[in-house]
Amino acid sequence: MLDVKVVRENTSRVEESLRKRNYGLSILDRFLKIENERRELLRLIEEKRGRRNKISEEIAKLKKGKKDVVLILAEAKDISDFITEKEERLKVLEEEARQELLIIPNIPHKSVPAGKDETENVEIRKWSASGGVPKEFDFPPLNHWDIAAMHDIIDFDRASKIAGARFSLMKGMGARLERALMNFMLDLNTSKGYKEILPPILVNRESMTGTGQLPKFEMELFKTADPEFYLIPTAEVPVTNIHRDEILNEGDLPIYYTAYTPCFRREAGSYGKDTRGLIRQHQFNKVEIVKFVKPEDSYNELEKLTNDAEDILQRLGLPYRVIALCTGDLGFSAAKTYDLEVWLPGQQRYREISSCSNFEDFQARRANIRFKREGKKGTEFVHTLNGSALAIGRTVVAILENYQQKDGSVVIPEALREYMGVEVIR
RNA sequence: GGAGGGGUGGCCGAGCGGUUGAAGGCGACGGUCUUGAAAAUCGUUUCCCGAUUAUAUCGGGACGUGAGUUCGAAUCUCACCCCCUCCGCCA
Numbered sequence: 001m002l003d004v005k006v007v008r009e010n011t012s013r014v015e016e017s018l019r020k021r022n023y024g025l026s027i028l029d030r031f032l033k034i035e036n037e038r039r040e041l042l043r044l045i046e047e048k049r050g051r052r053n054k055i056s057e058e059i060a061k062l063k064k065g066k067k068d069v070v071l072i073l074a075e076a077k078d079i080s081d082f083i084t085e086k087e088e089r090l091k092v093l094e095e096e097a098r099q100e101l102l103i104i105p106n107i108p109h110k111s112v113p114a115g116k117d118e119t120e121n122v123e124i125r126k127w128s129a130s131g132g133v134p135k136e137f138d139f140p141p142l143n144h145w146d147i148a149a150m151h152d153i154i155d156f157d158r159a160s161k162i163a164g165a166r167f168s169l170m171k172g173m174g175a176r177l178e179r180a181l182m183n184f185m186l187d188l189n190t191s192k193g194y195k196e197i198l199p200p201i202l203v204n205r206e207s208m209t210g211t212g213q214l215p216k217f218e219m220e221l222f223k224t225a226d227p228e229f230y231l232i233p234t235a236e237v238p239v240t241n242i243h244r245d246e247i248l249n250e251g252d253l254p255i256y257y258t259a260y261t262p263c264f265r266r267e268a269g270s271y272g273k274d275t276r277g278l279i280r281q282h283q284f285n286k287v288e289i290v291k292f293v294k295p296e297d298s299y300n301e302l303e304k305l306t307n308d309a310e311d312i313l314q315r316l317g318l319p320y321r322v323i324a325l326c327t328g329d330l331g332f333s334a335a336k337t338y339d340l341e342v343w344l345p346g347q348q349r350y351r352e353i354s355s356c357s358n359f360e361d362f363q364a365r366r367a368n369i370r371f372k373r374e375g376k377k378g379t380e381f382v383h384t385l386n387g388s389a390l391a392i393g394r395t396v397v398a399i400l401e402n403y404q405q406k407d408g409s410v411v412i413p414e415a416l417r418e419y420m421g422v423e424v425i426r
Numbered sequence: 427g428g429a430g431g432g433g434u435g436g437c438c439g440a441g442c443g444g445u446u447g448a449a450g451g452c453g454a455c456g457g458u459c460u461u462g463a464a465a466a467u468c469g470u471u472u473c474c475c476g477a478u479u480a481u482a483u484c485g486g487g488a489c490g491u492g493a494g495u496u497c498g499a500a501u502c503u504c505a506c507c508c509c510c511u512c513c514g515c516c517a
Contacts, residue, residue: 039476046476046486053486056498060444069497076497247436247473370473375455377481379473 001366017107020327031100038093106362109336115326128319134343141345144400145277166282173425180419185287194258199238202229207241210367212333222264231264235288236386248371255292285392291385298383302358306338309354309389315415319343335360346401353394356387
């Protein structure tokens with residue numbers, strides 16, 4: 001959520017933001033129209049309420065002095081009725097203004113490259129164990145689903161019997177690899193000072209609104225019927241909401257969390273995409289990092305967060321590149337985002353495996369997460385950040401495809417062997 | 427699922443429908459005292475919105491949430507949410 005003051009007093013900045021993101025300007029116009037009426041009405045009501053308070057005090061005094069109050073009581077009643085009537089309208093306006101404000105996206109940071117869509121994202125750097133470019137295979141590399149089938153470690157057919165399309169059933173070494181990665185990532189993150197969290201994966205509407213999934217992206221979420229809960233699409237939701245409606249001390253910051261959770265996504269509107277394999281699932285596992293920091297630190301923290309996610313790929317020896325999302329591809333709540341894309345030999349292309357974002361105070365304002373500076377009056381909103389470290393299913397894909405051998409066996413990356421108990425899947 | 431109890435400031439805990447934004451205590455911060463500390467003692471200590479001659483002042487709002495009664499609600503009524511205890515059920 002943007003600061004109402006910024007929207008009102010710095011409207012051109014918001015206009016520019018919407019243009020760069022390929023949004024229409026109509027939401028802004030609608031908001032301003034409602035907001036202006038709301039402010040005007042509020043001023044009137046506050047004036048009348050002030051008058052009513054004065055009169056009520058007067059009545060109390062008169063009654064104490066055993067004086068007659070019939071006349072003044074009539075005036076009080078009139079003002080009170082007037083206020084009640086106007087307040088009804090004010091409530092409607094407040095709700096409408098809030099609804100409009102909640103669907104206005106965050107303003108991109110000035111360092112975010114301008115661009116219309118994902119084709120204009122900017123590559124920042126590339127890494128591989130052999131220095132930059134991924135190594136060539138001396139045989140035609142297979143897709144991960146073919147490799148998985150050879151070892152019977154992922155069963156897509158039975159998964160669709162049990163649940164449906166876009167679900168997977170991990171078996172034997174496949175299940176073990178998934179578990180090994182989860183432990184490896186959590187151990188590495190916690191060793192760097194991230195506190196491990198195991199949060200609820202069903203959350204309420206307020207939490208989804210706090211991080212920005214609602215009200216705009218209801219279609220992308222799974223939801224239970226009775227009682228009503230939303231299934232989290234990322235651990236970002238429960239973990240960021242840990243501090244919803246709290247005022248933190250300056251000394252508490254920064255706060256670093258890491259959490260493993262399953263994630264659930266409807267994937268509505270992506271019917272044709274990635275129908276085979278593990279890339280796009282309704283349910284997948286992910287280890288997430290979430291930070292709460294002081295505003296002046298957040299961009300430095302974004303670089304560190306991204307580096308921490310990269311570190312996992314490097315330790316696993318997986319080639320990747322870092323992409324800065326352009327304004328047209330930037331997510332709704334984010335002010336700046338780096339995507340990490342891992343190289344998949346089976347597809348001969350890079351695929352997203354992590355997304356690291358600074359939300360500045362956008363989520364903090366929605367979720368009302370503030371902090372108090374030592375020796376200063378008042379409160380400020382914290383800045384929140386998060387990033388995948390990493391998406392586990394896609395890491396499985398990357399390991400199977402990058403570590404496949406000519407005979408179909410898969411070598412386990414050095415760093416993972418203590419978790420896997422074997423050196424090769426054959 | 428059944429029965430009962432409760433939600434007040436950073437925490438504990440008062441609060442006959444009318445100077446109660448809220449007693450008292452703890453904590454925290456500042457002063458006095460002290461070589462220093464402790465003790466003692468005095469003082470300060472919630473947040474949001476708006477106006478403005480703008481670290482001051484003024485107005486409005488907030489005692490789980492929402493509605494109602496009333497000139498006036500932390501205080502009365504209703505609904506909902508959350509927490510606790512007992513019984514039942516359950517991994």
